[in-house]
């Protein structure tokens with residue numbers, strides 16, 4: 001049975017991903033930051049465990065990994081939206097975005113790699129965004145961090161490929177989660193109309209893509225797969 005760590009697994013894409021892996025027969029570890037009740041009831045439902053840790057804090061990540069032991073699949077999914085004009089971004093906003101998105105992935109990957117290298121197998125999936133590919137106005141920090149995850153994915157794939165480890169990226173389009181609730185119905189409707197498939201995506205569709213990348217036998221590494229309904233082609 002594989003052990004799968006999903007950061008930000010309490011809600012949205014992370015929770016759907018935890019469900020997909022559990023249905024696949026994997027042992028799921030649900031990391032979260034503050035949604036104690038959601039994370040713990042999901043873990044109970046899936047027969048996994050929930051662990052509270054802010055991924056931007058190295059000590060908290062190390063304590064979480066010490067509690068888990070060996071991890072076979074890591075999904076770096078924890079993230080948050082941040083809307084602001086570039087000149088209004090504070091140092092704190094900037095550091096928080098890079099801390100959660102990039103340092104969080106860095107700390108988690110460094111922690112799980114020794115076991116993956118030792119067993120000569122493993123899968124790492126980083127959750128980026130279409131905005132990390134195309135850039136988004138008023139989301140420069142978010143776009144920068146998500147583009148950084150793509151660079152990390154490609155470089156690390158080259159470095160650890162010889163150890164039998166795949167590193168891939170999922171770059172979702174607009175997905176129906178809490179993260180987009182603040183956009184409002186009119187903007188979401190407009191985004192759906194701009195999407196060739198005519199709707200926004202579901203967390204389950206992204207989870208399916210992540211699960212696929214975590215499976216062996218597809219010869220895919222260092223790639224960005226974008227479930228986005230055709231919004232970005």
Ligand code: NAP
Pocket residue numbers: 007008009010011012013014031032033034035036053054055056077078079080081100127128129130171172173174175176177178179180
């Ligand atoms: P969501 O519903 O808001 O869930 C965010 C998750 O991240 C929650 O589980 C949250 O934990 C966790 N989290 C946030 N900061 C954390 C931290 N510092 N340490 C640990 N966990 C933390 O968001 P979502 O839409 O599912 O997004 C998941 C990922 O997909 C994000 O990386 C996001 O950027 C990316 N994405 C989303 C969309 C979209 O349209 N929704 C599109 C492209 C990419 P708590 O519940 O404890 O707060």
